[in-house]
Amino acid sequence: MKYSFNASSTETETLGFYKMVEHITTSLIQAVAEEARRSAERPRPVEPVVVVAAETEPVVPDTAPPAEPSSGVAYERAIRHIEKGRTLFAELVVLWASNLGIEGAPQPDRVGLLRNVATGPDSGAVLHYVSSVGGLTHATDAAMGIEAFRLKRLTDHVGDDAPLYLRATETPEEEESARRACVAAVSINIAQVSSLFFSDLCAMYEHRDIYRKD
Numbered sequence: 001m002k003y004s005f006n007a008s009s010t011e012t013e014t015l016g017f018y019k020m021v022e023h024i025t026t027s028l029i030q031a032v033a034e035e036a037r038r039s040a041e042r043p044r045p046v047e048p049v050v051v052v053a054a055e056t057e058p059v060v061p062d063t064a065p066p067a068e069p070s071s072g073v074a075y076e077r078a079i080r081h082i083e084k085g086r087t088l089f090a091e092l093v094v095l096w097a098s099n100l101g102i103e104g105a106p107q108p109d110r111v112g113l114l115r116n117v118a119t120g121p122d123s124g125a126v127l128h129y130v131s132s133v134g135g136l137t138h139a140t141d142a143a144m145g146i147e148a149f150r151l152k153r154l155t156d157h158v159g160d161d162a163p164l165y166l167r168a169t170e171t172p173e174e175e176e177s178a179r180r181a182c183v184a185a186v187s188i189n190i191a192q193v194s195s196l197f198f199s200d201l202c203a204m205y206e207h208r209d210i211y212r213k214d
Contacts, residue, residue, distance in 0.1 A: 084122055085129030086142075092117055092126075093143035097152050097186050101163040110193060118198035127200055135206040140187040141180075149179040180211055 095113055099105040117126055130139040144152075153166060165182035169175040191205035 081125050082129045082132055085125030085127070086139075088117060088120075088122055089126050089129055089139055090143040092190075093140050093186060094148060094152070096190060097144065097182060100182075100185060100189065102166070110189075111196075114190065114193055114198060118194070118201070123198075127204075130201065130204050135210075136191055136201065136204045137183065137187040137206050137210045140190070141183045141210065144179065144183050144186065146175070146179060149175075149182060152182070184209075 092113055095108050096110055098108050100107075117123055130136055133139050133142055163181070163185065165178040165180075165185060167178065169178050187205065191202050194202040
């Protein structure tokens with residue numbers, strides 16, 4: 001396309017043309033400036049801030065927890081515990097059997113003896129021992145062996161009115177029968193008294209003849 005300039009255009013038209021161009025340019029500049037101002041005033045969205053926690057090493061205590069006792073140590077403790085109970089119960093049985101069933105003879109304070117065991121620090125050991133051997137009569141039988149029974153018969157006041165287990169015997173069989181009768185008398189009497197304030201021990205009474213095989 002070829003443009004030509006008409007020389008006949010007047011000076012006034014030329015000036016008008018430049019003024020129009022100047023006006024358009026000024027308007028564009030103002031529009032651009034106004035849009036820039038509005039854009040600057042327009043609130044911008046806040047970008048979310050992601051906080052990443054720093055990885056930390058696990059805290060290891062300076063001292064390790066106390067080790068559990070080995071099975072051997074625990075077994076030895078249990079044996080000592082039961083042995084303590086056996087000793088205390090044997091002492092109780094020997095004292096309990098003193099003059100049992102003999103009227104007019106001095107009698108031990110059986111209630112006091114049993115109460116001391118029931119309220120003492122080793123009552124649990126006594127219960128564990130009695131339970132471990134099968135019950136109250138079994139434990140009494142173990143405590144009242146033949147030697148202890150013979151010693152009891154020497155120290156008690158034996159007469160014609162004495163219970164069967166205190167009377168004279170002539171054969172080993174009769175002596176063993178008398179010992180068993182003594183065990184039964186002592187164990188049931190302990191059960192009766194313990195029912196008042198040592199029910200855990202009373203509950204271990206077998207309510208049967210432990211010497212019967214059937």
